[in-house]
Amino acid sequence: MIAVVEFLASRPTEPATVADVVRHLGLSRATCHAILASLVGAGWVLRDPAKKTFSAGPALIAVGRAAESGAPAAHAADSELAALAADLGMPATISYPIGDRLVIGSRSPAAVAADDEVRVGQRFPFAPPFAAGLVAWGAPGDFERWVSRAPDGGLESVEHLRGALAAVRRRGYSVISMSAAAWRLRALLSELDAFPSRKRPVIAGLLHDIGAVDHLSEDLAEGMSCPVGIMATPAFGVDGTAVLNISVHVWRERDAAAIRALGDRLLAASRAVTRQIGGRMPDDFPI
Structure with missing residues (x-):
């Protein structure tokens, strides 16, 4: 899961497809779908239903600010x-x-x-x-x-x-x-x-x-x-x-x-x- 978040965060202007994540991280499609669904539900990842792509979500902003304050x-x-x-x-x-x-x-x-x-x-x-x-x-x-x-x-x-x-x-x-x-x-x-x-x-x-x-x-x-x-x-x-x-x-x-x-x-x-x-x-x- 961490690897997926880091991969999406490394390309903030380039939303990724499931195929991109699978190819770059070597995950199975079933595992990738399950991880992305969990991350979307937590707000850590955003899904574009029209383009079927994923990008870093707004919940990561709070995480980053908390880390910075500490x-x-x-x-x-x-x-x-x-x-x-x-x-x-x-x-x-x-x-x-x-x-x-x-x-x-x-x-x-x-x-x-x-x-x-x-x-x-x-x-x-x-x-x-x-x-x-x-x-x-x-x-x-x-x-x-x-x-x-x-x-x-x-x-x-x-x-x-x-x-x-x-x-x-x-x-x-x-x-x-x-x-x-x-x-x-x-x-x-x-x-x-x-x-x-x-x-x-x-x-x-x-x-x-x-x-x-x-x-x-x-x-x-x-x-x-x-x-x-x-x-x-x-x-x-x-x-x-x-x-x-x-x-x-x-x-x-x-x-x-x-x-x-x-x-x-x-x-x-x-x-x-x-x-x-x-x-x-x-x-x-x-x-």
């Missing part, structure tokens, strides 16, 4: 997110780790329209190269779980990822070099649950191959520039463990000095959000 971190992060986007003139997002997924919980657009199509509720695999900061300051075992979600267990890139996370810990933020076109492709592929289960390993492989965590700002010689996709930093809970991911969507050529300046602003955002949610900065986080 998450003070979301409110604190949203305030700083708006300031971050305004200061940098770039879209900014907050994402939260939920099991093996990252969920976009908040998005603050740039003052000027940007080449970015990320939306609230969108989900990405919690796997390389996403959210390296969450892993760098995560709980024991997070690195192994993160790497294991990469195609083929990430065996060929484990040492590279260890080095990349070491760089993230030195800087306090991660850098992904990626063009806006590559990101749009990644965004289209990111909703793994919208694909039939037999295709998900292939999609996960494409996601992994499009971009990677870089040592970018350290490797880049002064005066040289390169395309920067996303830069991100975590904020921390009461025990000093990373609990959410703050990202800015750059999509521009940037030289080493500009990357460091963006990174400094991200570090300030990390400290502000951590303070507002009553968290604690790790002792080894960059000053």
